[in-house]
Amino acid sequence: MPTAYLDYAATAPVRPEVRRAMRPFLGESFGNPSSAHKLGAMAHEAVEAARAAVAELLCAKPSGIVFTSGGTEAINLALLGVAQQRQTPGHLITSSIEHHATLETARFLERLGWAVTFLPVDSHGLIDPDEVRRAITSKTVLASVMHANNEVGTVEPIDEIAAITRERGVLLHVDAVQSVGKVRLSLGDIDLLSLSAHKLGGPKGIGALYVRPGVSLAPLIHGGGQEGGLRSGTENIAGIAGLGAAAQAVARDAEAEQHRLTQLRDRLADGIVYTTGGVRLNGPPTNRLPGFVHLTIEGLDGHWLVKELSRAGIYAATGSACASGQTEPSHVLTAMGVARETAKGAIRLTLGWATTADDIRFAIQVVPQAVERLRSRRASGDDLAAEYARDCRTARQHVIAGLLTSAFSRLRRSIR
Ligand code: PLP
Numbered sequence: 001m002p003t004a005y006l007d008y009a010a011t012a013p014v015r016p017e018v019r020r021a022m023r024p025f026l027g028e029s030f031g032n033p034s035s036a037h038k039l040g041a042m043a044h045e046a047v048e049a050a051r052a053a054v055a056e057l058l059c060a061k062p063s064g065i066v067f068t069s070g071g072t073e074a075i076n077l078a079l080l081g082v083a084q085q086r087q088t089p090g091h092l093i094t095s096s097i098e099h100h101a102t103l104e105t106a107r108f109l110e111r112l113g114w115a116v117t118f119l120p121v122d123s124h125g126l127i128d129p130d131e132v133r134r135a136i137t138s139k140t141v142l143a144s145v146m147h148a149n150n151e152v153g154t155v156e157p158i159d160e161i162a163a164i165t166r167e168r169g170v171l172l173h174v175d176a177v178q179s180v181g182k183v184r185l186s187l188g189d190i191d192l193l194s195l196s197a198h199k200l201g202g203p204k205g206i207g208a209l210y211v212r213p214g215v216s217l218a219p220l221i222h223g224g225g226q227e228g229g230l231r232s233g234t235e236n237i238a239g240i241a242g243l244g245a246a247a248q249a250v251a252r253d254a255e256a257e258q259h260r261l262t263q264l265r266d267r268l269a270d271g272i273v274y275t276t277g278g279v280r281l282n283g284p285p286t287n288r289l290p291g292f293v294h295l296t297i298e299g300l301d302g303h304w305l306v307k308e309l310s311r312a313g314i315y316a317a318t319g320s321a322c323a324s325g326q327t328e329p330s331h332v333l334t335a336m337g338v339a340r341e342t343a344k345g346a347i348r349l350t351l352g353w354a355t356t357a358d359d360i361r362f363a364i365q366v367v368p369q370a371v372e373r374l375r376s377r378r379a380s381g382d383d384l385a386a387e388y389a390r391d392c393r394t395a396r397q398h399v400i401a402g403l404l405t406s407a408f409s410r411l412r413r414s415i416r
Contacts, residue, residue, distance in 0.1 A: 008351055009151075015245070018202050022203065026238050046244075047067070047241075051067070054243060067236075072207075075173070082171060089109075092142050097146070098146050124152075125335075127156050129161050143165050149178070152336070153294060163189055173192040180195045183258065190212070191215050267357075268363055272368060280296050299375060309367065
């Protein structure tokens, strides 16, 4: 059965060059970068080469890059690292459409006595820079704004926001997990910036925080003093090497990919919207990530559509990976003023480095058919929940059967 992976906002397949870059560090080059011998030096070199590659992607100095366990940790380090430098609670400005990594850290700070402003957005998910200006008080220490939203793909006016925070002496952290390498990004007046390897075709469990020279942070993890004391713990060398290779690939292809993915994205959106009734494309028409198509489909539950598409070979999402499986409509759509019933019919199709024109042709054929199938089955009162539960049970049985078969063959080999 043909398949098309259209869930790059959740994670991207690992690039072949990334796998090649990681392999030695999972095998013969297993040294600890803190060791004084040759194996240690090789690991140290790999870490510094990756740091230079990430710095080059951001047009930053390598000394400003701190490796973390991913985007979530980078965001926590930025927000809590600034907060812990202070004796007294301050004021944080963020938006109502941030990723949960930011929202939950902001709520944690609220519990510690910080005041937090959650800025509203317009119907496209755009933050008005003037709202940032108005929200700043004498207590404001930090603003944290995402560069691009992970559900609808809205790209925020980050340069304008950064100019305001700089002018008012407020630190700015930017969650660029979805945007790095996808749209133009200039560090300009940004003080802190988070990124994650697995959105770039790198491995999961590794990311980085850019820290502008002169910005002072307190570490969250204490220990041996690795990463300039900001992130103790023996480094994930294979992961770091993978992030470095992904950063190089993204920097090399950025412009061409932006153009290619914008064309594919528009073909996909038009192909679905023009052939399927009751479909609305969300997000701004222009300031949207190249690989993002976010739709709301009338009279359908996006959750069931994702399952129906998966059966037909299309891997999509209802919104953010973390929110899938939740019955509440997404906080992003709610903040954009999308009605509760409409928000339930949300589906996100996201493209990336390995997406081909064939994937898009396939999706344009399959998505409208799946929508029609679900609509007619709903109309005839089919029990979709029972059927998908049966599918899950069958999938689980396949996994268990596979595990038992390999355990038996290992046992047979050991007896012989
Ligand atoms: N920020 C945004 C905008 C994201 O989309 C994600 C992941 O989906 C994260 C932060 C968290 O990154 P990670 O999965 O590396 O922890």
